Amino acid sequence: MKRLHPLTPLAPLTAAVALCAALATAAHAQDDEPLLPQQFGAATVVNGGAGLDEAAAIKRMAGHYPLRIVFSQRNGDYEVADSLQVMRGGERVAEVPDAGPWLLVDLPPGRYTLRGDFGGRMEQREVTIGRGGQTVHWVRGGAQG
Numbered sequence: 590m591k592r593l594h595p596l597t598p599l600a601p602l603t604a605a606v607a608l609c610a611a612l613a614t615a616a617h618a619q620d621d622e623p624l625l626p627q628q629f630g631a632a633t634v635v636n637g638g639a640g641l642d643e644a645a646a647i648k649r650m651a652g653h654y655p656l657r658i659v660f661s662q663r664n665g666d667y668e669v670a671d672s673l674q675v676m677r678g679g680e681r682v683a684e685v686p687d688a689g690p691w692l693l694v695d696l697p698p699g700r701y702t703l704r705g706d707f708g709g710r711m712e713q714r715e716v717t718i719g720r721g722g723q724t725v726h727w728v729r730g731g732a733q734g
Contacts, residue, residue, distance in 0.1 A: 656723055656725070657694075658692040659726050660689035660691075661728055674705075675701055
């Protein structure tokens with residue numbers, strides 16, 4: 590018969606430390622996961638950027654997307670639209686829920702109307718995407734740049 594050794598007083602503490610380390614590693618792995626493009630209607634979109642790591646990841650990907658949108662308030666704080674509609678010629682191409690604060694959109698060149706819903710208040714921007722793409726700095730209540 591095999592004899593079991595009694596637990597030392599530090600065994601529960603050692604187990605708790607190991608569990609905390611495993612949980613921290615799992616949480617860190619989730620933070621490091623890349624932002625993945627999603628399909629919204631006819632557009633492929635990368636949406637996010639609220640945290641520093643996500644914002645940095647989106648900035649690295651921005652050159653691969655012809656439409657880049659950054660939502661902010663007049664005081665410089667980032668903003669998230671309840672939804673963003675992308676229209677072309679009166680037809681809705683895509684609708685993105687919880688859009689921003691950074692949004693990368695893969696669309697063909699052309700003229701588009703962007704309609705953002707911010708807490709029931711609608712704002713609209715016109716944008717033309719050319720060969721080099723277009724970046725829209727959407728300042729709530731202000732002009733695009």
